[in-house]
Amino acid sequence: MSSDASGLQRVPAGRGTPNLQTHPRSDSLADVLERVLDKGIVIVGDIQIRLLDIELLTIKIRLMVASVDKAREMGINWWESDEYITQLDDAGDKYELSELNRRLAELEDRVNESPQVDSSPTNREKEPRGRS
Protein backbone atom coordinates (compact mmCIF):
# COMPACT_ATOMS: atom_id res chain seq x y z
CA MET A 1 0.00 0.00 0.00
CA SER A 2 1.45 3.31 -0.94
CA SER A 3 0.72 6.90 -0.28
CA ASP A 4 1.55 9.63 -2.75
CA ALA A 5 2.27 13.23 -1.98
CA SER A 6 -1.40 14.05 -1.68
CA GLY A 7 -3.83 12.55 0.76
CA LEU A 8 -4.76 9.67 -1.52
CA GLN A 9 -3.73 6.12 -0.89
CA ARG A 10 -3.89 4.31 -4.16
CA VAL A 11 -3.91 0.63 -4.83
CA PRO A 12 -3.92 0.13 -8.57
CA ALA A 13 -5.12 -3.31 -9.43
CA GLY A 14 -4.85 -3.72 -13.17
CA ARG A 15 -2.76 -3.57 -16.26
CA GLY A 16 -3.06 -1.70 -19.49
CA THR A 17 -4.42 1.48 -18.01
CA PRO A 18 -1.82 4.08 -18.91
CA ASN A 19 -3.38 6.80 -16.78
CA LEU A 20 -2.66 5.01 -13.58
CA GLN A 21 0.42 4.69 -11.50
CA THR A 22 1.79 1.19 -11.56
CA HIS A 23 2.50 0.20 -8.04
CA PRO A 24 2.70 -3.52 -7.39
CA ARG A 25 -0.74 -4.89 -6.82
CA SER A 26 -1.58 -5.34 -3.20
CA ASP A 27 -5.29 -5.89 -2.91
CA SER A 28 -6.25 -7.24 0.42
CA LEU A 29 -7.70 -10.71 0.62
CA ALA A 30 -10.85 -9.07 1.90
CA ASP A 31 -11.21 -7.06 -1.32
CA VAL A 32 -10.77 -10.11 -3.51
CA LEU A 33 -13.08 -12.40 -1.56
CA GLU A 34 -15.71 -9.75 -1.16
CA ARG A 35 -15.92 -9.47 -4.92
CA VAL A 36 -15.24 -12.99 -6.07
CA LEU A 37 -17.57 -14.71 -3.65
CA ASP A 38 -20.35 -12.26 -3.30
CA LYS A 39 -20.48 -10.21 -6.48
CA GLY A 40 -20.28 -10.99 -10.15
CA ILE A 41 -22.81 -12.99 -12.06
CA VAL A 42 -23.92 -16.56 -11.57
CA ILE A 43 -24.91 -18.62 -14.57
CA VAL A 44 -25.42 -21.81 -12.71
CA GLY A 45 -27.16 -24.41 -14.76
CA ASP A 46 -25.35 -27.66 -14.86
CA ILE A 47 -23.28 -27.30 -11.81
CA GLN A 48 -22.79 -30.48 -9.88
CA ILE A 49 -24.15 -29.39 -6.55
CA ARG A 50 -27.74 -28.45 -6.01
CA LEU A 51 -28.29 -24.77 -6.47
CA LEU A 52 -29.76 -24.12 -3.07
CA ASP A 53 -26.70 -25.65 -1.58
CA ILE A 54 -24.43 -23.54 -3.72
CA GLU A 55 -26.09 -20.42 -2.53
CA LEU A 56 -25.77 -21.52 1.04
CA LEU A 57 -22.20 -22.58 0.53
CA THR A 58 -21.28 -19.27 -1.02
CA ILE A 59 -22.97 -17.28 1.66
CA LYS A 60 -21.45 -19.40 4.37
CA ILE A 61 -18.01 -18.98 2.88
CA ARG A 62 -18.45 -15.27 2.88
CA LEU A 63 -19.65 -15.17 6.43
CA MET A 64 -16.81 -17.31 7.53
CA VAL A 65 -14.04 -15.48 5.81
CA ALA A 66 -15.33 -12.21 7.12
CA SER A 67 -14.75 -13.25 10.66
CA VAL A 68 -12.67 -16.36 10.60
CA ASP A 69 -9.51 -14.90 12.06
CA LYS A 70 -11.30 -13.27 14.90
CA ALA A 71 -13.39 -16.33 15.60
CA ARG A 72 -10.39 -18.63 15.66
CA GLU A 73 -8.64 -16.31 18.05
CA MET A 74 -11.59 -16.72 20.33
CA GLY A 75 -11.55 -20.47 19.91
CA ILE A 76 -14.82 -20.54 17.98
CA ASN A 77 -14.98 -23.08 15.17
CA TRP A 78 -18.68 -23.70 14.72
CA TRP A 79 -18.35 -23.96 10.97
CA GLU A 80 -16.34 -27.11 11.26
CA SER A 81 -19.47 -28.86 12.43
CA ASP A 82 -21.96 -26.70 10.54
CA GLU A 83 -24.63 -28.80 8.89
CA TYR A 84 -24.78 -26.74 5.71
CA ILE A 85 -21.16 -27.42 5.04
CA THR A 86 -20.66 -30.86 6.41
CA GLN A 87 -23.98 -32.39 5.42
CA LEU A 88 -25.01 -31.16 2.02
CA ASP A 89 -27.21 -34.20 1.76
CA ASP A 90 -30.61 -35.06 0.42
CA ALA A 91 -32.22 -35.20 3.81
CA GLY A 92 -31.38 -31.60 4.50
CA ASP A 93 -32.59 -30.57 1.10
CA LYS A 94 -35.89 -32.34 1.49
CA TYR A 95 -36.36 -30.82 4.88
CA GLU A 96 -35.74 -27.42 3.47
CA LEU A 97 -38.20 -27.95 0.64
CA SER A 98 -40.92 -29.18 2.95
CA GLU A 99 -40.26 -26.24 5.24
CA LEU A 100 -40.56 -23.86 2.28
CA ASN A 101 -43.77 -25.58 1.17
CA ARG A 102 -45.19 -25.26 4.63
CA ARG A 103 -44.42 -21.56 4.75
CA LEU A 104 -45.86 -21.05 1.28
CA ALA A 105 -49.09 -22.80 2.29
CA GLU A 106 -49.25 -20.61 5.36
CA LEU A 107 -48.86 -17.47 3.28
CA GLU A 108 -51.49 -18.64 0.82
CA ASP A 109 -53.89 -19.26 3.66
CA ARG A 110 -53.31 -15.79 4.94
CA VAL A 111 -53.89 -14.27 1.51
CA ASN A 112 -57.14 -16.20 1.15
CA GLU A 113 -58.26 -15.10 4.57
CA SER A 114 -57.44 -11.47 4.17
CA PRO A 115 -60.72 -10.25 2.53
CA GLN A 116 -62.66 -11.63 5.46
CA VAL A 117 -60.28 -10.00 7.88
CA ASP A 118 -60.69 -6.65 6.19
CA SER A 119 -64.47 -6.78 6.19
CA SER A 120 -64.72 -7.78 9.80
CA PRO A 121 -65.99 -4.86 11.84
CA THR A 122 -63.92 -5.69 14.89
CA ASN A 123 -60.77 -5.72 12.86
CA ARG A 124 -61.68 -2.47 11.23
CA GLU A 125 -61.99 -0.88 14.60
CA LYS A 126 -58.67 -2.26 15.63
CA GLU A 127 -56.95 -1.09 12.47
CA PRO A 128 -58.60 2.12 11.40
CA ARG A 129 -55.88 2.84 8.85
CA GLY A 130 -56.04 -0.56 7.18
CA ARG A 131 -57.24 -1.20 3.67
CA SER A 132 -60.98 -0.72 3.21
Place this chain on the structure above:
Amino acid sequence: MDETIVHAYGVVAANEPFGGFPAGIADTRVWVHDVEDLGAIVGFLPAEGFGVADWERNAANVGWLEPVARRHDEILQYAASTGDVVPLRLPSLYRNLESLGDTVRAAGDRLERALRRIEGKLEWSVKVYRGIKEEDPPASEGAVSGRDYLLSRSRDLSAKAAAREQLADRAQEIHEALGHASAEYVRNQPQDAALSGRSEPMLLNGAYLVRRADQHRFLQLADEIADDARAMGLLVEVGGPWPTYNFTGDVEATTRQVIR
Protein backbone atom coordinates in the same frame (compact mmCIF):
# COMPACT_ATOMS: atom_id res chain seq x y z
CA MET B 1 -4.32 -35.17 -15.74
CA ASP B 2 -7.06 -37.69 -15.07
CA GLU B 3 -10.64 -36.61 -14.84
CA THR B 4 -11.19 -32.88 -15.31
CA ILE B 5 -13.88 -30.34 -14.67
CA VAL B 6 -14.33 -26.96 -16.30
CA HIS B 7 -13.79 -23.80 -14.33
CA ALA B 8 -15.27 -20.67 -15.91
CA TYR B 9 -13.77 -17.30 -14.99
CA GLY B 10 -15.89 -14.86 -16.92
CA VAL B 11 -17.81 -14.16 -20.09
CA VAL B 12 -16.81 -11.92 -22.98
CA ALA B 13 -18.12 -11.16 -26.43
CA ALA B 14 -16.95 -13.74 -28.99
CA ASN B 15 -14.31 -12.81 -31.52
CA GLU B 16 -12.72 -10.21 -29.32
CA PRO B 17 -8.93 -10.28 -29.11
CA PHE B 18 -8.70 -11.99 -25.75
CA GLY B 19 -5.74 -14.28 -25.40
CA GLY B 20 -2.30 -14.80 -23.94
CA PHE B 21 -3.75 -15.38 -20.51
CA PRO B 22 -1.40 -16.04 -17.61
CA ALA B 23 -1.72 -19.39 -15.88
CA GLY B 24 -5.02 -19.93 -14.11
CA ILE B 25 -6.00 -21.78 -10.96
CA ALA B 26 -3.53 -24.57 -10.17
CA ASP B 27 -1.29 -23.25 -12.98
CA THR B 28 -3.64 -24.54 -15.68
CA ARG B 29 -4.05 -23.13 -19.16
CA VAL B 30 -6.76 -20.52 -19.71
CA TRP B 31 -8.47 -19.73 -23.00
CA VAL B 32 -11.70 -18.39 -24.47
CA HIS B 33 -14.26 -21.01 -25.44
CA ASP B 34 -16.72 -19.52 -27.95
CA VAL B 35 -20.42 -20.14 -27.45
CA GLU B 36 -22.29 -18.47 -30.31
CA ASP B 37 -21.92 -14.71 -29.80
CA LEU B 38 -20.30 -15.09 -26.42
CA GLY B 39 -17.02 -16.46 -25.16
CA ALA B 40 -16.41 -18.10 -21.83
CA ILE B 41 -12.98 -17.74 -20.27
CA VAL B 42 -12.29 -21.27 -19.12
CA GLY B 43 -9.74 -23.77 -17.94
CA PHE B 44 -9.67 -27.46 -17.10
CA LEU B 45 -9.03 -28.33 -13.48
CA PRO B 46 -8.37 -31.75 -12.02
CA ALA B 47 -11.68 -33.05 -10.68
CA GLU B 48 -9.78 -34.41 -7.76
CA GLY B 49 -8.78 -31.34 -5.83
CA PHE B 50 -11.26 -28.83 -7.23
CA GLY B 51 -14.54 -30.73 -7.40
CA VAL B 52 -17.66 -30.21 -5.39
CA ALA B 53 -16.42 -32.26 -2.48
CA ASP B 54 -13.31 -30.11 -2.30
CA TRP B 55 -15.37 -26.95 -2.21
CA GLU B 56 -17.48 -28.36 0.54
CA ARG B 57 -14.51 -29.56 2.52
CA ASN B 58 -12.57 -26.34 2.13
CA ALA B 59 -15.35 -23.83 2.55
CA ALA B 60 -13.87 -22.63 5.81
CA ASN B 61 -10.27 -23.03 4.75
CA VAL B 62 -8.94 -19.64 3.79
CA GLY B 63 -5.60 -21.23 2.98
CA TRP B 64 -7.28 -23.22 0.21
CA LEU B 65 -9.69 -20.49 -0.82
CA GLU B 66 -7.22 -17.65 -1.13
CA PRO B 67 -5.07 -18.90 -4.04
CA VAL B 68 -8.20 -20.02 -5.90
CA ALA B 69 -9.92 -16.67 -5.42
CA ARG B 70 -6.79 -14.71 -6.28
CA ARG B 71 -6.11 -16.63 -9.48
CA HIS B 72 -9.74 -16.32 -10.50
CA ASP B 73 -9.47 -12.58 -9.97
CA GLU B 74 -6.10 -12.30 -11.72
CA ILE B 75 -7.44 -13.93 -14.86
CA LEU B 76 -10.37 -11.52 -14.82
CA GLN B 77 -8.03 -8.58 -14.21
CA TYR B 78 -6.04 -9.65 -17.21
CA ALA B 79 -9.15 -9.97 -19.35
CA ALA B 80 -10.43 -6.59 -18.16
CA SER B 81 -7.18 -4.98 -19.28
CA THR B 82 -7.99 -6.16 -22.81
CA GLY B 83 -11.73 -5.52 -22.97
CA ASP B 84 -15.13 -5.94 -21.40
CA VAL B 85 -15.62 -9.03 -19.29
CA VAL B 86 -18.51 -10.15 -17.11
CA PRO B 87 -16.95 -11.73 -14.03
CA LEU B 88 -18.36 -15.01 -12.77
CA ARG B 89 -18.62 -15.80 -9.11
CA LEU B 90 -17.11 -18.72 -7.24
CA PRO B 91 -17.68 -21.61 -7.21
CA SER B 92 -17.95 -21.76 -11.00
CA LEU B 93 -17.74 -25.43 -11.99
CA TYR B 94 -19.10 -27.30 -15.00
CA ARG B 95 -18.90 -30.96 -15.88
CA ASN B 96 -17.48 -30.29 -19.31
CA LEU B 97 -17.41 -27.70 -22.09
CA GLU B 98 -20.73 -28.92 -23.46
CA SER B 99 -22.56 -28.34 -20.21
CA LEU B 100 -20.89 -24.96 -19.84
CA GLY B 101 -21.95 -24.12 -23.39
CA ASP B 102 -25.56 -25.08 -22.66
CA THR B 103 -25.55 -22.90 -19.59
CA VAL B 104 -24.05 -19.90 -21.33
CA ARG B 105 -26.57 -20.28 -24.18
CA ALA B 106 -29.45 -20.49 -21.71
CA ALA B 107 -28.24 -17.36 -19.93
CA GLY B 108 -27.29 -15.63 -23.21
CA ASP B 109 -29.71 -12.71 -23.02
CA ARG B 110 -28.77 -11.96 -19.48
CA LEU B 111 -25.06 -12.13 -20.18
CA GLU B 112 -25.38 -9.87 -23.20
CA ARG B 113 -27.33 -7.41 -21.10
CA ALA B 114 -24.60 -7.53 -18.47
CA LEU B 115 -21.97 -6.94 -21.17
CA ARG B 116 -23.85 -3.91 -22.47
CA ARG B 117 -24.17 -2.53 -18.96
CA ILE B 118 -20.42 -2.58 -18.36
CA GLU B 119 -19.36 -1.77 -21.91
CA GLY B 120 -16.23 0.37 -21.85
CA LYS B 121 -16.26 0.61 -18.07
CA LEU B 122 -14.26 -0.65 -15.11
CA GLU B 123 -14.81 -0.72 -11.41
CA TRP B 124 -12.95 1.28 -8.78
CA SER B 125 -13.19 0.90 -5.06
CA VAL B 126 -12.92 3.75 -2.61
CA LYS B 127 -12.71 3.21 1.09
CA VAL B 128 -12.77 5.84 3.77
CA TYR B 129 -11.31 5.18 7.19
CA ARG B 130 -11.46 7.25 10.30
CA GLY B 131 -7.78 8.02 10.40
CA ILE B 132 -7.09 9.53 13.76
CA LYS B 133 -7.84 7.96 17.04
CA GLU B 134 -10.26 9.81 19.20
CA GLU B 135 -8.30 11.41 21.95
CA ASP B 136 -9.35 10.94 25.49
CA PRO B 137 -10.06 14.27 27.06
CA PRO B 138 -7.02 15.50 28.92
CA ALA B 139 -7.19 15.09 32.63
CA SER B 140 -8.19 18.34 34.22
CA GLU B 141 -5.42 20.15 35.96
CA GLY B 142 -5.57 20.49 39.66
CA ALA B 143 -8.35 19.36 41.88
CA VAL B 144 -11.89 19.72 40.55
CA SER B 145 -15.14 18.84 42.18
CA GLY B 146 -16.82 15.58 41.22
CA ARG B 147 -19.71 17.53 39.75
CA ASP B 148 -17.45 19.58 37.50
CA TYR B 149 -15.63 16.48 36.43
CA LEU B 150 -18.87 14.73 35.44
CA LEU B 151 -20.12 17.78 33.59
CA SER B 152 -16.98 18.16 31.55
CA ARG B 153 -16.88 14.42 30.92
CA SER B 154 -20.42 14.45 29.56
CA ARG B 155 -19.60 17.44 27.34
CA ASP B 156 -16.61 15.55 25.96
CA LEU B 157 -18.69 12.50 25.18
CA SER B 158 -21.38 14.37 23.29
CA ALA B 159 -18.72 16.28 21.39
CA LYS B 160 -17.25 12.93 20.41
CA ALA B 161 -20.61 11.63 19.22
CA ALA B 162 -21.18 14.78 17.18
CA ALA B 163 -17.73 14.46 15.63
CA ARG B 164 -18.46 10.86 14.67
CA GLU B 165 -21.71 11.81 13.05
CA GLN B 166 -19.98 14.54 11.11
CA LEU B 167 -17.41 12.09 9.77
CA ALA B 168 -20.13 9.61 8.78
CA ASP B 169 -21.94 12.40 6.91
CA ARG B 170 -18.72 13.35 5.18
CA ALA B 171 -18.18 9.75 4.09
CA GLN B 172 -21.64 9.73 2.52
CA GLU B 173 -20.89 13.02 0.75
CA ILE B 174 -17.68 11.56 -0.61
CA HIS B 175 -19.60 8.53 -1.89
CA GLU B 176 -22.11 10.74 -3.68
CA ALA B 177 -19.49 13.05 -5.15
CA LEU B 178 -17.62 10.06 -6.59
CA GLY B 179 -20.92 8.59 -7.70
CA HIS B 180 -21.62 11.66 -9.80
CA ALA B 181 -18.36 11.05 -11.64
CA SER B 182 -19.39 7.41 -12.27
CA ALA B 183 -21.87 5.59 -14.44
CA GLU B 184 -23.16 3.65 -11.42
CA TYR B 185 -22.14 3.35 -7.81
CA VAL B 186 -22.91 1.19 -4.84
CA ARG B 187 -22.11 1.22 -1.15
CA ASN B 188 -21.05 -2.08 0.40
CA GLN B 189 -20.86 -3.15 4.00
CA PRO B 190 -17.68 -1.99 5.70
CA GLN B 191 -15.16 -4.80 5.94
CA ASP B 192 -14.30 -6.53 9.14
CA ALA B 193 -11.04 -5.25 10.58
CA ALA B 194 -9.74 -8.83 10.80
CA LEU B 195 -9.82 -9.13 7.02
CA SER B 196 -9.18 -5.54 5.99
CA GLY B 197 -6.03 -5.59 8.09
CA ARG B 198 -6.66 -2.02 9.17
CA SER B 199 -7.23 -0.97 12.71
CA GLU B 200 -9.01 2.22 11.71
CA PRO B 201 -12.79 1.92 11.48
CA MET B 202 -14.04 1.80 7.88
CA LEU B 203 -16.69 4.43 7.24
CA LEU B 204 -17.21 3.85 3.53
CA ASN B 205 -16.73 0.83 1.29
CA GLY B 206 -17.86 2.10 -2.09
CA ALA B 207 -17.67 0.66 -5.61
CA TYR B 208 -17.86 2.84 -8.70
CA LEU B 209 -18.47 1.87 -12.30
CA VAL B 210 -16.32 4.27 -14.29
CA ARG B 211 -15.95 4.69 -18.05
CA ARG B 212 -12.44 3.81 -19.10
CA ALA B 213 -12.14 7.25 -20.68
CA ASP B 214 -13.16 8.92 -17.42
CA GLN B 215 -10.79 7.08 -15.13
CA HIS B 216 -8.23 9.82 -14.97
CA ARG B 217 -10.88 12.36 -14.06
CA PHE B 218 -12.31 10.02 -11.45
CA LEU B 219 -8.89 9.55 -9.84
CA GLN B 220 -8.19 13.26 -9.88
CA LEU B 221 -11.48 13.86 -8.12
CA ALA B 222 -10.69 11.14 -5.60
CA ASP B 223 -7.31 12.76 -5.05
CA GLU B 224 -8.87 16.15 -4.36
CA ILE B 225 -11.42 14.60 -2.06
CA ALA B 226 -8.69 12.74 -0.20
CA ASP B 227 -6.82 15.98 0.42
CA ASP B 228 -9.89 17.67 1.85
CA ALA B 229 -10.86 14.64 3.88
CA ARG B 230 -7.45 14.34 5.43
CA ALA B 231 -7.93 17.69 7.08
CA MET B 232 -10.96 16.16 8.81
CA GLY B 233 -9.03 13.11 9.91
CA LEU B 234 -10.30 10.76 7.20
CA LEU B 235 -8.11 8.44 5.17
CA VAL B 236 -9.20 7.74 1.61
CA GLU B 237 -7.97 4.63 -0.17
CA VAL B 238 -8.58 3.95 -3.84
CA GLY B 239 -8.25 0.51 -5.42
CA GLY B 240 -8.59 -0.60 -8.98
CA PRO B 241 -9.32 -0.90 -11.70
CA TRP B 242 -11.30 -4.05 -10.96
CA PRO B 243 -13.38 -6.24 -13.20
CA THR B 244 -16.95 -5.06 -12.76
CA TYR B 245 -17.86 -7.44 -9.97
CA ASN B 246 -20.25 -5.06 -8.28
CA PHE B 247 -22.20 -4.22 -11.40
CA THR B 248 -23.10 -7.50 -13.02
CA GLY B 249 -24.66 -9.46 -10.19
CA ASP B 250 -28.13 -8.09 -9.77
CA VAL B 251 -29.73 -9.88 -12.67
CA GLU B 252 -28.99 -13.34 -11.41
CA ALA B 253 -31.88 -13.71 -9.00
CA THR B 254 -34.57 -13.47 -11.67
CA THR B 255 -33.28 -16.17 -13.95
CA ARG B 256 -31.62 -18.70 -11.75
CA GLN B 257 -32.87 -22.17 -12.41
CA VAL B 258 -32.52 -25.32 -10.46
CA ILE B 259 -31.32 -28.21 -12.54
CA ARG B 260 -31.06 -31.43 -10.64
